[in-house]
Amino acid sequence: MKILILGAGKMGSFFCDLLSFDHDVAVYDPDPRRLRFTFNAMRLSSVEEISDFEPQLVINAATVKYTIDAFRSILGVIPSTTILSDIASVKTGLPEFYAECGHPYVSTHPMFGPTFASLANLANENAIIITEGDHLGRVFFRDIYSRLGLNIVEYSFKEHDETIAYSLSIPFAATLAFAGVMKHQEAPGTTFKRHMQIAKGLMGEDDYLVSEILFNPNTPGQLAKIQVQMSRLQDIVERRDSVAMKAFLAEVRENIR
Numbered sequence: 001m002k003i004l005i006l007g008a009g010k011m012g013s014f015f016c017d018l019l020s021f022d023h024d025v026a027v028y029d030p031d032p033r034r035l036r037f038t039f040n041a042m043r044l045s046s047v048e049e050i051s052d053f054e055p056q057l058v059i060n061a062a063t064v065k066y067t068i069d070a071f072r073s074i075l076g077v078i079p080s081t082t083i084l085s086d087i088a089s090v091k092t093g094l095p096e097f098y099a100e101c102g103h104p105y106v107s108t109h110p111m112f113g114p115t116f117a118s119l120a121n122l123a124n125e126n127a128i129i130i131t132e133g134d135h136l137g138r139v140f141f142r143d144i145y146s147r148l149g150l151n152i153v154e155y156s157f158k159e160h161d162e163t164i165a166y167s168l169s170i171p172f173a174a175t176l177a178f179a180g181v182m183k184h185q186e187a188p189g190t191t192f193k194r195h196m197q198i199a200k201g202l203m204g205e206d207d208y209l210v211s212e213i214l215f216n217p218n219t220p221g222q223l224a225k226i227q228v229q230m231s232r233l234q235d236i237v238e239r240r241d242s243v244a245m246k247a248f249l250a251e252v253r254e255n256i257r
Contacts, residue, residue, distance in 0.1 A: 001140075002026075004055035004078075005041075006070045008034040011087060011110075012061035016041050018144065026053045028074075051077040057140070060086045065208040068097050075101065083137045089164065090212040091130075095157045098133070106130070106137025109160065110145070111167075123149040128163070131156050165218030172214060173223055175202050 001023045005012050008029040016027050016038060026042035028050055029035055035043040044050055055078060062070035067088050084105045086094060091107065098105040107130040112122055127145040129138055131154050145152050155163060179199040185192060202210065213219075236244045 002054065002056045004028060004044075004050060004053060004058045004074075005061055006058060006074070007061040007063070008038060009061060009063065012059075013038070015059055015061060015087075018148075026050075026055065047074060047077055050074055054079055055082055057083045057137070058085060060084070060088070063206055063209070064088050064090045064212060065206070068093055071097065071101070075103075078103075083134055085137060085141070089168070090209065090216075091157055091160055092212060092215075095132070104134035104137065106133045106141060107157070108141045108145075109164075110150070112150075126151045126153065128152075128160055129154050130160060161216055162218050164213065165216045165222050168213050169216055169219040169222050170226065171198075172202060172210060173219075173226060175199050179203070 003019055003023050003025050005016055005025065005027045006029075008016075008027050008031075012027060012029070016025055019025050020040040025040070026044050027035060027038050028044040028047075030045060032043070032045040035045060042053065044053065058071075058074070058078065060067055060070055067086055071084060071086075080102060082103055084098070084101065084103045086105075086107050087110055088094065088107075089109055091109075094107060098107070109128040109130075110125075111127060112125040125148075127141075127148075127150040129141055129145075129152060131138075142152060175195075175198055178195050179202075182196075182199070188196065233248065236248060
């Protein structure tokens with residue numbers, strides 16, 4: 001298959017390495033400097049070059065802020081039968097774009113960002129495949145993710161956004177709260193250092209990505225749940241209520257069991 005990858009960042013390079021030995025792959029990035037280490041694939045730095053390549057599948061690995069713009073920039077130079085695909089963690093605007101773009105499409109979310117996951121070992125990671133879209137496109141990505149050993153779940157666009165509000169918004173918000181009261185520690189403990197590592201990783205992400213994940217319409221409800229539990233914990237601590245604390249910890253252990 002002829003596959004065009006949009007964006008030569010970490011995820012674009014990952015998919016290039018993954019697919020280039022079994023498929024005819026080209027990587028497009030308007031900044032040719034980012035293509036310097038692209039291996040075993042065509043390097044394209046202008047839209048006009050895409051027209052000659054005639055991709056059958058486009059994998060959009062541009063940063064989430066530019067996902068739709070990246071698609072729009074190539075619509076005039078690819079065949080009408082080309083399948084468009086995104087791997088965005090934020091799907092805002094994509095269902096509407098796909099509905100009017102005139103191309104078959106498939107949308108997935110590999111749940112292993114390059115900040116925290118080891119791209120060399122993904123056996124314990126997950127991937128979401130959106131149920132809407134092209135059947136053959138979904139089959140293609142299911143095969144890729146299966147070969148990586150990922151746990152695959154199928155959700156609608158709506159279900160995806162609800163899941164992300166829980167699985168990303170809550171840890172993002174908790175990490176921001178932790179980092180928001182941060183002060184220098186001369187002798188940090190192991191737990192503190194692990195939290196700090198997570199906080200630094202999150203702060204290394206793109207501000208737009210963090211914002212859009214937290215701006216998910218389902219996030220406020222999740223934040224309200226955190227506030228309820230924090231208020232409950234604060235009350236227990238202020239009263240030094242050992243019985244209530246024991247019950248609280250038992251509930252937490254049950255939740256994470």
